[in-house]
Amino acid sequence: MPQLRSVVLGVGAYLPQKTLTNDELAKLVDTSDAWIVQRTGIKERHIAAEGETTSMLGEMAARDALANAGIAADDIDLIVVATSTPDWTFPSTATQIQAALGITHGVAFDLQAVCSGFVFAVATAEKFLRSGSHKRALVIGAETFSRIIDWTDRTTCVLFGDGAGAMVLEAQPSQGGADERGVLTTHLRSDGRHRAKLHVDGGPSATQTVGHLRMEGKEVFRFAVGQVTDVVKDAFAATGLTPEDLDWFVPHQANRRIIDMSAQKLGIAPEKTIATVHLHGNTSAASVPLALAVASADGRIKRGDLVMLEAVGGGFTWGSALIRW
Numbered sequence: 001m002p003q004l005r006s007v008v009l010g011v012g013a014y015l016p017q018k019t020l021t022n023d024e025l026a027k028l029v030d031t032s033d034a035w036i037v038q039r040t041g042i043k044e045r046h047i048a049a050e051g052e053t054t055s056m057l058g059e060m061a062a063r064d065a066l067a068n069a070g071i072a073a074d075d076i077d078l079i080v081v082a083t084s085t086p087d088w089t090f091p092s093t094a095t096q097i098q099a100a101l102g103i104t105h106g107v108a109f110d111l112q113a114v115c116s117g118f119v120f121a122v123a124t125a126e127k128f129l130r131s132g133s134h135k136r137a138l139v140i141g142a143e144t145f146s147r148i149i150d151w152t153d154r155t156t157c158v159l160f161g162d163g164a165g166a167m168v169l170e171a172q173p174s175q176g177g178a179d180e181r182g183v184l185t186t187h188l189r190s191d192g193r194h195r196a197k198l199h200v201d202g203g204p205s206a207t208q209t210v211g212h213l214r215m216e217g218k219e220v221f222r223f224a225v226g227q228v229t230d231v232v233k234d235a236f237a238a239t240g241l242t243p244e245d246l247d248w249f250v251p252h253q254a255n256r257r258i259i260d261m262s263a264q265k266l267g268i269a270p271e272k273t274i275a276t277v278h279l280h281g282n283t284s285a286a287s288v289p290l291a292l293a294v295a296s297a298d299g300r301i302k303r304g305d306l307v308m309l310e311a312v313g314g315g316f317t318w319g320s321a322l323i324r325w
Ligand code: ACO
Pocket: 030, 031, 032, 035, 036, 039, 040, 115, 154, 155, 156, 158, 159, 198, 215, 217, 218, 220, 221, 224, 252, 254, 255, 258, 282, 284, 312, 313, 314
């Protein structure tokens, strides 16, 4: 039966100019390049310049994605921004980006699911487009985690970085087949009982401060590898597709060991896994679209490929999106 499906028109990314290598970090805290690479795979991260905000990174990624899609900003009528590090408590980062792009129609709003934010935003935008209410969406993940990191805590400061990624989706008619382009299925989960394992110890209502990121690393690791694969299995079950059908697995870029162990657990071949965590560290909601932009630009992800997005973040939240590119 004819229906609407959200088709990827383009992706884009932006990383701040300034880089911070593991060796430079070793001058700030008691750590080493060898420890960080062995435990996480991260080699460097990018840090936003003074005055450079999340919306500025998001705007740059959005412009890159619009150019890649070959459409004008004015063609967009829906902007969903996933971020946990907004410029301001309000108004939303999405409306800042909307204004910066010169868009005065349509709707723009933020969504907060920490590191799962981009997958949640794709799922949300996809439902808007499929309903016929909107035609073209900019889905953005943008973060400046450097602003909420405790730079004296070596157990967290080595892991994170700043950046942004974006995707343009367009509602197009489809017969509903798994071989037709577009978002095939999305699966989201959350379980708020895990709050303490990964959180920020400040906020406007609780402390009237911004706060710092706190994490029980081992617990997060265990959850990320142990639990999160259920949403990927749900995506395969919903479509009748299998790990063998997959061309690319694009998980949240938090830690190389989590990425490899998740792929192994799901029976996804290592050569189908996209990992860019060495280039930018964990950029939270920006990590999946950053990885997509890299793999699309270097020619790995091509039109017609079957691509599985997966992410996990604070809450906990976790989700998957299966896309025929
Ligand atoms: N440099 C050197 N030593 C360190 C550092 C560091 N940066 N950080 C911790 N250590 C030390 C610890 O103090 C400990 O020393 P001890 O044995 O003397 O007590 C030792 O290294 C081992 O620490 P562990 O915490 O056991 O190290 P582990 O192997 O678990 O690795 C890590 C820690 C990398 C944080 C891991 O637990 C992890 O990746 N967890 C997942 C966290 C994550 O990816 N979070 C991202 C956000 S959540 C998300 O996006 C899903």
